[in-house]
Amino acid sequence: MVDEQDDWDAAEREQLRALAHEQPPRELQERVVRELRRGGAFGRRGAAVWTLATAASLVFFLAGWSLGGRRSAPAPDPRPLYMLLLYDVTPTPPQEEAARVSEYGAWARRVGAGGNLKGAEKLKDEAVVLGPAFAGPEEGTLGGFFVIAAETREQALEIARECPHLRYGGRVVVRPIDPV
Amino acid sequence: MNAEPPGREGDQALAAAFLAGDERAFRALYERHSPALYGLLLRCVGASDAADALQETWLRAARGLDGFRWEGALRTWLTGIALNCGRELLRRRQPLTLAEEPLHEAFPGRRIDLERAVSSLAEGYRTVLLLHDAQGYTHAEIAGMLGIDEGTSKSQLFRARRAVREALRGDDAGPRG
Secondary structure, three states: OOOOOOOOOHHHHHHHHHHOOOOOOHHHHHHHHHHHHHOOOOOOOOOOOOOHHHHHHHHHHHOOOOOOOOOOOOOOOOOOEEEEEEEEOOOOOHHHHHHHHHHHHHHHHHHHHOOOEEEEEEOOOOOOOOOOOOOOOOOOEEEEEEEEEOOOHHHHHHHHHOOHHHHOOOEEEEEEOOOO | OOOOOOOHHHHHHHHHHHHOOOHHHHHHHHHHHHHHHHHHHHHHHOHHHHHHHHHHHHHHHHHHHHHOOOOOOHHHHHHHHHHHHHHHHHHHOOOOOHHHOOHHHOOOOOOOOHHHHHHOOOHHHHHHHHHHHHOOOOHHHHHHHHOOOHHHHHHHHHHHHHHHHHHHHHHHHOOOO
């Protein structure tokens, strides 16, 4: 099927293929099936029957609206926001960096697919501390953060507990964002 | 991981059953093809939109399947639909905000890896690279899906590979910290 040779080594080729193949969230199949069922795609009449609701759903998608819980253009999220601050307590062994990058990315994608992830950044190493020197939970180097939306504090903690950073001895500080 | 799509006979039988109203046949098609479609959408539009784009892909595919002539592979047709859905989402997106950054860039290590290098490519280069080198489509197929000519696909692939190589070499030469 491929019409020209590439110059990737075997590991790179495998990594590329892995990039382009990923299981979608489990609930997505049910959402799709529900939409099709609503449009009369299953049963005696078959998929050839498309109701007005299904056609309207397509039009609304194209117009930037959403139906049935699907998002289109960003809309205000009514849920409380939490920031997950990731502190590096022990350095990452160089030979593990690539694998950890993939692991963090996969976790972040899962959180995003669940509709909870609102932002993420890695921070540069330099920092300016303003005000008095601090002690306590800020020990360690702040390596980055995630911003998530969650219905409750408990849900935010549940998401944070799954962050790979904890498995590698890092510290995750969860703080609610003040909606001033 | 095998990037080859399932056989045409299996897809045709499942499609025929789905068009006759068989829900299980649709689910089988969904499970066969969604990992490749979703993987591509993740890299093209990001995690926060990939699920929506995949859902819309399948709704459009179900609507248009009756008219599909089986001149090419079903996966190729589905991928074309997915890319269109992804492009429509990107056109409606605001300029990249914190919430829309590619998620896999959240915590890179001090050495860039292939995933980050691919994600840093411009959209067009990234799409062609993934379609050709990751999913095994020919330039003719890619040209058909993206509405470009084969020469453009080839030159974009060349540039994409070169950019990825430079990114991998560049960070290896000067690790941060």
